[in-house]
Amino acid sequence: MPPAGPTRTEPAEKQAPAKQGREAAAQRAEGERRQAPARPALKALLRDLGTQVRQGGSPSQPPAPCATAIPAVDELLGGGFPRGGLSEIAGPFSSGRTSLALALLARTTSTEGIAAVIDGADAFDPASAASAGVDLDRVLWARAPRLREALRCAERVLEAHGFALVLLDLAGAGPRIAPATWPRLSRAAAATGTALVVLSAQRSTGTAAALALETAPARARFTGTPAVLEELEIRVSLVRHRAAPGARGIRVRLPASRAA
Amino acid sequence: MNDLPLAAELRAHPELSDRPVVVASGPGPRAEIVAISPEAAGRGVRRPGSVAHARAVCPELCVRTTSPAVESAARAALLDAALSCTPRAVLMPPCAGVYAAEAAVLLDASGTAALFRSEAGFAAALCARARALGLPGNVAVASSRSVAHLAARKLRPEGPDAVHVLPTGAEMAFLAPLPIDLLDPDDALAEALTRFGVRRVGQLLALPRRGLGLRLGPRALELIARIRGEATEPPLPVPRGARLVEAVDLEAPVDRLEPLAFALQGLLSRLRARLAARHLACGDLAVTLVLEGGGRDARRIGVAAPTLDLRVLVRLLRHALEARPPAAPVEGVALETEGRAVREGQLDLFRPAGPAPSVLSRTLAELESLCGRGRVGAPRIADDPREDAFELGPFQPAPRTAPRRAAGGAARTPAVRALRPPVRAQVRVSRNRPEAIRSAVANGSVVHVAGPWRTTGGWWSRDERFAYDCFDVETSDGTVARLRFDHLRKTWHIDAVYD
Numbered sequence: 001m002p003p004a005g006p007t008r009t010e011p012a013e014k015q016a017p018a019k020q021g022r023e024a025a026a027q028r029a030e031g032e033r034r035q036a037p038a039r040p041a042l043k044a045l046l047r048d049l050g051t052q053v054r055q056g057g058s059p060s061q062p063p064a065p066c067a068t069a070i071p072a073v074d075e076l077l078g079g080g081f082p083r084g085g086l087s088e089i090a091g092p093f094s095s096g097r098t099s100l101a102l103a104l105l106a107r108t109t110s111t112e113g114i115a116a117v118i119d120g121a122d123a124f125d126p127a128s129a130a131s132a133g134v135d136l137d138r139v140l141w142a143r144a145p146r147l148r149e150a151l152r153c154a155e156r157v158l159e160a161h162g163f164a165l166v167l168l169d170l171a172g173a174g175p176r177i178a179p180a181t182w183p184r185l186s187r188a189a190a191a192t193g194t195a196l197v198v199l200s201a202q203r204s205t206g207t208a209a210a211l212a213l214e215t216a217p218a219r220a221r222f223t224g225t226p227a228v229l230e231e232l233e234i235r236v237s238l239v240r241h242r243a244a245p246g247a248r249g250i251r252v253r254l255p256a257s258r259a260a
Numbered sequence: 261m262n263d264l265p266l267a268a269e270l271r272a273h274p275e276l277s278d279r280p281v282v283v284a285s286g287p288g289p290r291a292e293i294v295a296i297s298p299e300a301a302g303r304g305v306r307r308p309g310s311v312a313h314a315r316a317v318c319p320e321l322c323v324r325t326t327s328p329a330v331e332s333a334a335r336a337a338l339l340d341a342a343l344s345c346t347p348r349a350v351l352m353p354p355c356a357g358v359y360a361a362e363a364a365v366l367l368d369a370s371g372t373a374a375l376f377r378s379e380a381g382f383a384a385a386l387c388a389r390a391r392a393l394g395l396p397g398n399v400a401v402a403s404s405r406s407v408a409h410l411a412a413r414k415l416r417p418e419g420p421d422a423v424h425v426l427p428t429g430a431e432m433a434f435l436a437p438l439p440i441d442l443l444d445p446d447d448a449l450a451e452a453l454t455r456f457g458v459r460r461v462g463q464l465l466a467l468p469r470r471g472l473g474l475r476l477g478p479r480a481l482e483l484i485a486r487i488r489g490e491a492t493e494p495p496l497p498v499p500r501g502a503r504l505v506e507a508v509d510l511e512a513p514v515d516r517l518e519p520l521a522f523a524l525q526g527l528l529s530r531l532r533a534r535l536a537a538r539h540l541a542c543g544d545l546a547v548t549l550v551l552e553g554g555g556r557d558a559r560r561i562g563v564a565a566p567t568l569d570l571r572v573l574v575r576l577l578r579h580a581l582e583a584r585p586p587a588a589p590v591e592g593v594a595l596e597t598e599g600r601a602v603r604e605g606q607l608d609l610f611r612p613a614g615p616a617p618s619v620l621s622r623t624l625a626e627l628e629s630l631c632g633r634g635r636v637g638a639p640r641i642a643d644d645p646r647e648d649a650f651e652l653g654p655f656q657p658a659p660r661t662a663p664r665r666a667a668g669g670a671a672r673t674p675a676v677r678a679l680r681p682p683v684r685a686q687v688r689v690s691r692n693r694p695e696a697i698r699s700a701v702a703n704g705s706v707v708h709v710a711g712p713w714r715t716t717g718g719w720w721s722r723d724e725r726f727a728y729d730c731f732d733v734e735t736s737d738g739t740v741a742r743l744r745f746d747h748l749r750k751t752w753h754i755d756a757v758y759d
Contacts, residue, residue: 092738092739093677093701093702093739093740093741093757093759094734094738094739094740094741094757094758094759095759096759097759098675098676098677098759099674099675099759101675102675113614114614114657121677122678122680123677123678123679123680124639124678125648125650125675125676125677125678125756126639126640126641126650126651127641127647127650127676128675128676129639129675130641131675132675136638136639136640136641137638137656137657137658138638138657139638139639140624140627140636140637140638140655141636141637141638141639141652142627142630142631142635142636143631143635143636144630144631144635145631145632145635149630149631152630153627153630153631156623156626156627156630157623157627159623160615160619160620160622160623161615161619162614162615162616162619162620163614163615217738217739217740220708220734220740220758222708222710222732222734226710226711227708227709227710228710228732229674229708229710229732229740229758231674232674232740232758232759254674254675
């Protein structure tokens with residue numbers, strides 16, 4: 001123990017910065033004490049706002065995929081259709097591709113934001129979409145007269161930013177599209193974080209698609225007296241998944257939509 | 261603006277602004293020169309003279325021909341510049357004689373102090389806005405219209421002399437030394453005044469009115485009233501409507517899209533500048549192409565949302581021309597639009613995530629140009645019993661005020677893929693039910709059938725009435741479709757596929 005000696009008093013010039021530092025620390029502590037009850041209130045507010053407001057997250061986290069709300073399909077896809085990428089659903093008539101697309105559209109418009117349907121086949125049916133749970137007010141429907149206009153519409157919509165989902169319905173026009181089109185659309189989707197999903201009769205996007213499904217009809221169920229069409233059973237095959245390679249398939253009974 | 265023909269041509273062709281340019285009264289080497297640019301004047305070109313004489317003096321001279329359409333657009337642009345400063349403005353009618361090349365606009369500057377702080381600020385702003393639209397000119401502010409008009413005639417279009425504010429009470433002192441020519445009297449009156457030795461405005465004002473009226477008639481008294489600002493002046497009107505027209509005559513007929521698009525881009529940029537000056541946006545465009553041989557190609561291009569985005573407007577025009585090229589080479593182009601107010605939307609914290617309103621408007625305009633009018637929007641279920649009825653409404657996603665719930669109900673049907681137009685089918689019927697189908701969509705025997713469901717309506721009108729039976733069928737090729745029998749036409753169609 002050092003001997004006690006006379007107390008040294010530091011000069012005033014050296015005392016001032018130390019005093020300022022103590023005061024600043026005291027102010028910070030006071031500020032944190034005042035904010036402490038506000039943080040639970042802030043969390044409660046964000047919870048009440050639901051999906052309309054997101055608290056800032058790490059920019060390195062990949063965005064959540066667009067789910068279809070069909071559990072078997074979402075599980076097959078690993079969560080849903082990827083955002084910022086090109087996906088494809090290919091299949092003939094009555095193979096369920098439209099039902100999958102409407103389920104995706106319903107989920108997106110009810111939770112995420114707005115979607116666009118670029119209808120190169122002029123096949124979108126509003127009544128059926130409403131029955132599937134699609135919020136029609138949040139859907140932009142562009143009835144393109146020809147294939148070229150449909151592709152241009154898709155580019156314009158992607159350039160606009162802000163659409164959570166863009167459905168590009170090309171019917172049977174897939175093989176007639178130039179191969180360079182798909183990488184360009186894929187890049188546009190990646191730049192905006194939009195999920196671009198192409199509906200076609202035959203696979204045409206090639207390796208530009210991050211994910212590709214092939215659908216085929218399995219069985220149509222008519223029930224009741226008098227008989228009514230109740231549901232479609234389809235086969236869904238995952239033929240391409242950039243993040244999880246390996247083909248696999250499932251049979252899905254499509255959730256029949258409710259009549260509007 | 262002292263030289264309308266020259267200003268109008270340079271406004272339509274800004275690439276000529278640094279070159280020696282003259283405007284001739286017509287085509288050919290014997291045409292009279294109407295206007296001369298400063299560069300041409302510096303090279304020795306003078307008025308009066310013919311085009312041939314001017315070319316002899318200045319071989320690299322650029323000769324333009326007067327164009328009523330271009331001059332009319334320039335006059336209208338002058339009015340737009342005026343209306344950007346005040347809501348009350350009117351174009352003065354064209355003059356004759358010495359001031360035939362003049363274009364003037366009268367404005368009511370009262371009530372603009374809050375915007376421009378002073379009359380000098382108002383005049384400077386007006387001069388600058390007119391110059392921005394390609395119309396250099398003079399601005400004079402006075403207590404009466406006639407005095408302001410006379411004062412503006414005296415000013416020079418360049419430098420600080422382009423703007424002048426006459427203090428109240430100083431008008432006579434300003435006008436007194438000016439020549440009588442500024443008043444633009446008719447030839448007989450001018451000759452009479454010259455004979456009397458009256459060459460300045462002050463000398464005219466010094467003459468007794470009664471004697472002047474007795475000797476020279478009421479025209480002389482009107483001149484006096486104009487100088488003194490005593491003429492009866494009704495209030496300036498507030499123009500109704502905002503119909504803007506821009507036109508240009510091409511130097512040579514154009515039969516390719518690229519040079520035509522270049523000319524259209526110039527028109528659009530001038531139109532856009534005028535709309536911006538009046539805080540308006542471009543609505544639907546009416547395009548008139550003057551074709552070689554005298555024909556006209558008039559078309560209307562819809563703009564889904566008012567926009568000032570030049571890129572969008574150029575794209576709209578290009579798409580329209582690519583879709584339907586003109587039938588003959590184009591000699592002239594005119595664009596007309598109705599300016600529409602741009603409603604700024606306030607961003608909403610609870611608005612669904614999406615493009616900014618201005619970007620969305622632009623995108624909608626482009627989509628409509630690609631798809632056609634009435635084919636872009638938000639889908640709606642029509643109040644119509646027919647299965648394939650639908651409507652398209654404006655796409656305006658609004659924040660959701662209540663949590664969305666799944667609709668309740670009993671009937672459940674798979675998703676439908678519409679076929680537009682419906683596909684004709686050949687159907688073999690047994691016991692009033694389809695037994696086999698042949699069509700481009702579904703073929704084979706009918707494995708399952710549900711229905712019929714009868715739908716009728718429009719019975720009050722011969723053209724609108726309909727009656728058909730719908731069946732849900734599954735054919736042996738695996739297709740599940742909606743089959744329809746039209747009772748009026750006795751035909752079978754497939755109008756949708758369950759998918």
